[in-house]
Amino acid sequence: MLLETRGLSKNYGAVVALSSGDLSVQAGEIHALMGANGAGKSTLVKLLTGDVTPNAGVILLDGREVRFPSPASARKAGLASVYQDVSLVPLLTIVQNLRLTGTTMEAIRPWLEELELEDVDLTELARDLPTPTLHLLDLAQALASMPRVLILDEVTATLPADLSERVFRVARRWRSEGRSVVVISHRMTEVKALCDRATVLRDGATVGVVDLESSGQEEIVSLMLGPEAASVVVSEGSVADREKVSKVDRRPAVEVRGLRSGILQDVSFTLQRGEVLGIVALEGQGQADLFECLSGNRRPAAGEILVEGKARRFRHPHDAIGAGLVLVPADRALALLRQRSVLENIALPMVNRLRNWGLINSGSERRRVKSAIDRLEIDTRAQSRVMRLSGGNQQKVTIARWLATGFMTLLCFDPTRGIDIRTKEQIYKVLRELAASGSAVLLFTSEMPEIQLACDRALVMYGGRVVAELSAHDATEAALLRAAHGLGRAAAAEAAS
Amino acid sequence: MSAAATAGRPPGGPRFGRLLRRNAWTLGTYALFVAVMIFTISIHPDYGPFEVQSLVVGALPLAFAAVAQTCVVLGGGIDLSIGAMMAVANVLAARYMLGHDFQTALLISVAVLFGGTLAGALNGLIALRTKVPDIVVTLAMSFVWGGVALLILPKPGGGAPDKFGELASGSLFTPWIPNGILLLVGVVALVWIPLRFRGLGLALYAIGSDRTAAFRRGVRVGPTRVFSDALGGFLAACGGLALLMSTGIGSPLAGTIYTLSGVSAIVLGGVSLAGGRGGVTGPIVAAFVLTLVPADLILSGTDPNLGQVIQGVLIVLVVMAGGLAPLLRRRAPRTTDETGVAAA
Secondary structure, eight states: OOEEEEEEEEEETTEEEEEEEEEEEOTTOEEEEEEOTTSSHHHHHHHHTTSSOOSEEEEEETTEEEOOSSHHHHHHHTEEEEOSSOOSOTTSBHHHHHHHTTOOHHHHHHHHHHTTOTTSOTTSBGGGSOHHHHHHHHHHHHHHTOOSEEEEESGGGGSOHHHHHHHHHHHHHHHHTTOEEEEEOSOHHHHHHHOSEEEEEETTEEEEEEETTTSOHHHHHHHHHHHHHHTTOOOTTTTOOHHHHTTSOOOEEEEEEEEEETTEEEEEEEEETTOEEEEEOOTTSSHHHHHHHHTTSSOOSEEEEEETTEEEOOSSHHHHHHTTEEEEOSOHHHHSOTTSOHHHHHHHHHHHHOSOOSOOOHHHHHHHHHHHHHHHTOOOTTTTOGGGSOHHHHHHHHHHHHHHHOOSEEEEESTTTTOOHHHHHHHHHHHHHHHHTTOEEEEEOSOTHHHHHHOSEEEEEETTEEEEEEETTTOOHHHHHHHHTTOOHHHHHHHHO | OOHHHHHTSOSSHHHHHHHHHHTHHHHHHHHHHHHHHHHHHHHOTTOOHHHHHHHHHHHHHHHHHHHHHHHHHHTTOOOTTHHHHHHHHHHHHHHHHTTOOHHHHHHHHHHHHHHHHHHHHHHHHHHHHHOOOHHHHHHHHHHHHHHHHHHHOSSSBOOOOHHHHHHHHOOSSOTTSOHHHHHHHHHHHHHHHHHHTSHHHHHHHHHHHOHHHHHHHTOOHHHHHHHHHHHHHHHHHHHHHHHHHHHSSBOTTGGGGHHHHHHHHHHHTTOOTTSSOOOSHHHHHHHHHHHHHHHHHHHTTOOHHHHHHHHHHHHHHHHHHHHHHHHHHHHSOOHHHHHHHHHO
16 A cells, blocks of 8 residues: 555644544555545645654555644645645746745756646746646646655646646556556546545544445445435435526626627627526636626726616625625635635625614514525534635525525625535525525536536637527536537537437 | 837847846936935035045944844844834943943944844834734834933933044045045945845845745745844944944934934835835935935025925935836736747
């Protein structure tokens, strides 16, 4: 066994992040680490890379016990990690970042070529480069140290499909050279295609090791969710009960006409009440600009936004919220007051709305917040500070705040990025319910299979334009992918049929 | 890179343009200094060596305080005890140098500089060990050192040999270049140039920019923090000695104003208070600007009390102008930022 951990545990005060982390990775395998949000995957990785030190347990490398007081010591021992959040120093150039780790240009050059990064200007500040590029640079740098175990923590969550493929290529090459890769990913298909075995964590403990060759998706899911929760999860498709929707009066909630801003070029579409409209696009095709304009974060250069038939100009997110358009951004940290409690976070927009600037009616506030929490099944054990919640629960809080406040149109920008299956299901269920009760939902997601799960219709954006519109029935992953790569409406329709 | 990004660049190649953009603030500080200097000469036509000398002697303590604060702030910290440490260095030197010759004075200076370094390191160690924020630790230490200064020398007094004062006010070569400027350049070059081109300097900028990322890159965050605080203490002690050179006596309260005026100088000099960004020449030039402006006001017959107001307005205006540049860049269409790799 190349790498083994036994009974690793870590707690932060009273909160136990990992209680019993067991992992064994053989030489020459790609090993997946799976589990719901808050199961302890990231903590295990941080312990393996010396980011934090364990409270108990041992790490064995080649059967010998090792200790990693810092990431530098782990790297020296042959464990290198690419983290979920970019770990390049933003105000230094890439060259300077490489010098910090003692990576020579000779060592990294072949990996820059392998990852097709030859054209990136390494004298740019890290801050000035796009996130996907930084992730790949981080990977190239990890590879340059020739680690025996390469750890990829949700690297593909922020990467578009074509860049993810470059990462997989490198991982397979690593395996063929007799080295090992540990992959953390929520994308089941990705894991099935890439990995050999999977270790599943639940509630901070290892609950099983699965051979991916011989076992099915269901086995992993049931391990991840535990015996009692597994029965709750329903098979794909049943999330959307689309028959009910047609009862709702179909009036346009938001109409966008000829919108231009950033790279958006003449975007027009109508979002109906009672529908979930999906937006599909590769990284950077204008979807971010679209959501910024709709949520009042940015003033469009041209075009108009009609809400309930009336043209509106949003000068500030407050205006958009007042018109009933509310945003759930991808970056949870952007939406939440990390130091404050769950209650305060959910009640914030409600309080802001009060005409009366007097005392806050804490009784009614508490009731509305409570019902939102119940509806989304938010785990509130660590509720005194939102930053202590797991990623999935934080995302639920950003949605819950709008449930408690009330809105007409929910704008969700990749709300399920890096979130486990169960939470995803819950979020999609809530989105469907909202649509059924007459609200409109605009949903951008980077995970294309989810369009058919949650949406009634999907628009595909490419190069700042809407290039295709597909019904939920036609929006198969293949059809969406083709359209998202700009392969034309006809081609997309053909792929769907 | 798309065509739109390259089109917006000034002539002279992308590298030159980027160099200009990254150092825009420092260059702006130089321009401000030149403008203030031109104004000074215009209202004071017979500006000569004596005026240059008094400017340098007056600006020297502030310049050292600013460089001290720069070292700490670049590493992502803040030191509110710099003025108080200057005061202690000042009264210690004044008390023990009184009546001694130049050689002894130099020995005492070395001891004082050593003590300053230790005091700075102590700030860093306390903040690191107790996990109390450095702003709180150094605020508390500023009271401690302020009290110590009063214990050493309850009222202004002491002194230093004349030759010691000439380290700042004399002139070795021409009267147009007072020794003070050589001293300042010498000390800063001695400390800064080796730092800038070594791993330690890089580590300092790295922890100021993003502590977690720096840790993951393999930077030893704790020792680097203590080092930056110790460097700040060393330069604060330099400032205390410079104060003695310029006034000739020790004063337990004279140092305290330099904490906040030092912060003003680094803000004016383009050092980001969030850490990780800026250099050392900007704050030095800014220290000269901040010394020159009140002098000009007296020369032009303005009420000296108005000087404070004008200084404050100046700082706000400069920082506003500095904040404008990135804003203008953001307004421009940002095609490259989002598409980067896909386009490349």
